[in-house]
Structures are given as C-alpha cells and as structure tokens.
Amino acid sequence: EAGVAQSPRYKIIEKRQSVAFWCNPISGHATLYWYQQILGQGPKLLIQFQNNGVVDDSQLPKDRFSAERLKGVDSTLKIQPAKLEDSAVYLCASSSGPDRLVGYTFGSGTRLTVV
C-alpha cells in the first residue's frame, strides 16, 4: 500500500509571499487532516476533511490559510500572505473511517521556512 504523499519536501519563502502544499492520501481513505508542527511542539490540527467536506477548521487562521480537497482525494493547503510564525512542518494524514484504532497514516511533511 502506498503511503501518504506530500510535496514539496522543503520550501523557503519570504514573508508576505504565498505558498501551497500538496497531499495525496492513501487510496480509499475518506478522512484527511492537515497538521502544523512548530519546532519543539507536537502537531496541531489545522483542518479535517471527510471526503470533500470540511469537518473541523476551527484552528485554521482563515485570514491567511485556505485548504481544499477536490473530488475527495488529494488536497492542497495554501498560505497567503505568509508570516514568520508560519515557519513549521506541515503534516498531512489520512484515515479510513470511524475505527480510530485502524490508525492514522502520516506523510513526511513539508518543512516551511519563512524569512
């Protein structure tokens, strides 16, 4: 089974620029998550999709962050304009459904540096 694919692996941008991250979950996984992991901290949920609908985006800074999951498969997360405090690893994860013990599969993340 292929894992969760994310790209790019690294990105360096200047503040006020825009950036986009891409995630392709495991085939058939209905639920997709974007997490932000700031250095020295645990991941924090930004947004959760169930198929192509948003389940939870309460922690997403909507003035600058946006995300979509067209056709309920892959997803993009965008930041515009970026701030210095957006420097972090952005992790995508997917899960197959209500059985939480099946687990969540994570991608390798995108490390964003805003200078």
Added chain:
Amino acid sequence: AQTVTQSQPEMSVQEAETVTLSCTYDTSESNYYLFWYKQPPSRQMILVIRQEAYKQQNATENRFSVNFQKAAKSFSLKISDSQLGDTAMYFCAFTPAQAGANNLFFGTGTRLTVIP
C-alpha cells in the same frame, strides 16, 4: 478541553536497556483512544502502539508496552531492549471515541537517544 502532557523533553538510554516515557492527559470523555507515535528525522509519524480506554489490559507490541492508568489519566510507554533505531522523538496522542471528533491531540514530545 483535551490536553496531553509529556514532562520529559529529553531522555537517553543505553542500548539493550529499558526506558519508560511518561504521558498524562486531561479529558472529560469517558471513552477515548491513546497512541504513542515515533517521529524519526524523516519527519513521518509512525504508530508505535495504541490503547482503547475501555480495555483494562495494557497493550503490547513486541518490545513496546504501555502502562495505562485510567483513574490517574496516565499512559506511559516502556521500551525494552532498546535499539539504536529507537532514537527519535516520541509523541503521546489522544482522540475521543465519539463519532466525527477524531482529531488527534498531541503532547510536546520526548526526544529519546539510544546510546551505543
């Protein structure tokens, strides 16, 4: 609110020895799931072990086992016969069992170094 606390930012252990990583959590939920994830330098979160809160028996996966104390809201991870490949960040995580609310809440992590 759900919170997960890992009070040991860093730990080290000699190869082949045993080490225990601590985790406490706070929740008003009666049923939930607990996880330990390993994050090596590759950044990918790898599931180590998981526990259902309504199960009394502690979960075990090969060299990894947990001590789950529901009343104390404690969920520690024991790694036996530590190997160099166990060197990584370890995160404790929690999710409520109710349908739809399946976000993972993570602690701040413990950096484990296995010394040859």
